[in-house]
Amino acid sequence: MGLLATHAGPGFAGPYDVLVIGGGNAALCAAISARREGARVLVLEGAPRFYRGGNTRHTRNMRCAHDTATEILSGPYTEDEFFDDLLRVTGGQTNEQLARHMIHESKEMLHWIVEQGVRFQPSLGGTLSLGRTNSFFLGGGRSMLNALYRTAEGLGVDVAYDSEVVGLDIDNGTFRAAFVRRGDGTVRVEAGTLVAAAGGFEANIDWLKEGWGDIADNFLIRGTPYNRGAVLKMLMGAGVETIGDPTQCHAVAIDARAPKFDGGIITRLDCVVFGIVVNRNCERFYDEGEDIWPKRYAIWGRLVAAQPDQIAYIIFDSRSLELFMPSLYPPIKADSIAGLAGELGLDPLRLEATVNGFNGAVQPGTFNDKILDDCRTEGLSPPKTHWARRLEKPPFYAYPVRPGITFTYLGTRVDRDARMLMAGGQPAQNMFAAGEIMAGNVLGKGYAAGIGMTIGSVFGRIAGREAAINARQ
Numbered sequence: 001m002g003l004l005a006t007h008a009g010p011g012f013a014g015p016y017d018v019l020v021i022g023g024g025n026a027a028l029c030a031a032i033s034a035r036r037e038g039a040r041v042l043v044l045e046g047a048p049r050f051y052r053g054g055n056t057r058h059t060r061n062m063r064c065a066h067d068t069a070t071e072i073l074s075g076p077y078t079e080d081e082f083f084d085d086l087l088r089v090t091g092g093q094t095n096e097q098l099a100r101h102m103i104h105e106s107k108e109m110l111h112w113i114v115e116q117g118v119r120f121q122p123s124l125g126g127t128l129s130l131g132r133t134n135s136f137f138l139g140g141g142r143s144m145l146n147a148l149y150r151t152a153e154g155l156g157v158d159v160a161y162d163s164e165v166v167g168l169d170i171d172n173g174t175f176r177a178a179f180v181r182r183g184d185g186t187v188r189v190e191a192g193t194l195v196a197a198a199g200g201f202e203a204n205i206d207w208l209k210e211g212w213g214d215i216a217d218n219f220l221i222r223g224t225p226y227n228r229g230a231v232l233k234m235l236m237g238a239g240v241e242t243i244g245d246p247t248q249c250h251a252v253a254i255d256a257r258a259p260k261f262d263g264g265i266i267t268r269l270d271c272v273v274f275g276i277v278v279n280r281n282c283e284r285f286y287d288e289g290e291d292i293w294p295k296r297y298a299i300w301g302r303l304v305a306a307q308p309d310q311i312a313y314i315i316f317d318s319r320s321l322e323l324f325m326p327s328l329y330p331p332i333k334a335d336s337i338a339g340l341a342g343e344l345g346l347d348p349l350r351l352e353a354t355v356n357g358f359n360g361a362v363q364p365g366t367f368n369d370k371i372l373d374d375c376r377t378e379g380l381s382p383p384k385t386h387w388a389r390r391l392e393k394p395p396f397y398a399y400p401v402r403p404g405i406t407f408t409y410l411g412t413r414v415d416r417d418a419r420m421l422m423a424g425g426q427p428a429q430n431m432f433a434a435g436e437i438m439a440g441n442v443l444g445k446g447y448a449a450g451i452g453m454t455i456g457s458v459f460g461r462i463a464g465r466e467a468a469i470n471a472r473q
């Protein structure tokens with residue numbers, strides 16, 4: 001059966017069967033997969049070529065199920081174990097059918113993505129301990145993307161940069177065309193089917209404020225400034241059913257000195273477990289040693305968001321300086337706690353009182369940062385339940401931290417074929433979604449490292465294939 005392409009607008013070769021909006025992992029997996037099914041494919045990337053690839057540029061690894069150790073993974077990670085991890089981090093807020101489907105397909109992804117030119121490397125050592133579960137991209141997310149673009153273009157996928165989609169023509173669940181800003185003008189681009197892979201709305205501070213209120217002004221956005229949620233909003237306006245809570249997102253504590261957007265991985269701080277964390281009033285507000293860092297790093301963005309002015313300070317002493325991965329900015333340093341308070345603009349007496357109170361509550365124990373050790377406080381609220389050591393060996397150090405938003409979870413509801421569902425539950429005629437824009441189907445809240453790329457790769461591949469098949473009908 002022939003493919004049913006419709007005409008593209010001026011400036012585009014066309015006609016196209018599948019229009020992919022976005023230029024990150026989800027979009028490229030969809031484009032390659034659709035092209036391999038024989039479809040004529042156009043990718044519209046809103047960013048300029050240099051900034052192509054959204055948040056995917058910043059990534060390092062992907063979580064996939066596998067039954068045995070491999071050259072790059074230190075042991076098996078079964079589908080059931082993956083699902084258990086997902087259940088735990090989301091507190092059960094996941095669509096079990098979709099999540100199990102994704103996890104099952106993730107096994108195949110380890111091979112498929114390599115066939116598309118992506119290369120892995122042995123796991124990086126460090127604070128997240130992911131050697132068994134996560135595959136690290138050789139050269140990081142940018143190399144991964146470059147490989148996908150090379151493959152897509154080699155297969156004949158057309159890619160247009162500086163091509164922000166500013167409107168969609170959707171009639172009763174049927175996609176007809178996208179309106180694309182090109183230079184000073186807007187072009188109408190038609191295609192047989194749509195794959196929306198345009199990320200979340202984390203870079204749209206006004207939209208974040210709708211859920212969080214004005215405190216969102218103090219959030220830093222870890223990734224691309226181009227993920228403003230315009231496509232998601234248009235789809236919502238066209239009657240696509242949404243899933244997820246607008247305030248749920250992946251948020252970590254990052255250096256408060258980081259740029260507003262695109263600070264990336266090097267601004268994240270992994271030293272919370274080694275010290276104490278205080279707010280602007282020099283008060284501790286959470287157990288810094290509750291659990292091993294990979295299981296807790298993703299809660300600290302929300303914790304800091306709940307503090308006055310959305311700022312906090314990680315305080316530690318010289319014994320811990322070399323125990324964690326260094327970040328972009330050097331820590332602030334002083335020879336005394338009062339001196340450190342002065343550098344941070346905090347009340348010296350209050351900070352001394354908090355540190356003295358903490359030191360007085362620390363119990364004897366054997367420090368071991370590789371296990372849940374027995375170093376803890378007693379009689380302190382909140383307690384520090386592991387890795388509690390007195391802060392007493394100068395110099396003293398601090399990092400100021402703010403909430404760093406990685407990506408949002410509110411998105412389009414989809415089925416197993418990554419096809420969008422319309423309000424009321426019936427499938428859209430010819431519209432598919434992949435990646436952050438539909439992450440909420442799997443992630444109701446919480447996060448397990450590396451799952452963002454699993455969602456994009458697995459559903460991107462499915463969306464592209466199904467979009468190509470759909471365009472044929």
Ligand SMILES: Cc1cc2nc3c(=O)[nH]c(=O)nc-3n(C[C@H](O)[C@H](O)[C@H](O)COP(=O)(O)OP(=O)(O)OC[C@H]3O[C@@H](n4cnc5c(N)ncnc54)[C@H](O)[C@@H]3O)c2cc1C
Binds near residue numbers: 058061265
């Ligand atoms: C610092 C950082 C580190 C991370 N590390 C990891 C990691 O190691 N492992 C992991 O699994 N996840 C990680 N993540 C999360 C991961 O980046 C995302 O889950 C994943 O990249 C999402 O892929 P995507 O294709 O859906 O979105 P993106 O890669 O963000 O791509 C969205 C694309 O849509 C484009 N776009 C947006 N609006 C429009 C429009 N209107 N018109 C046209 N194009 C538009 C953007 O320009 C962009 O190219 C990290 C994120 C950050 C910020």
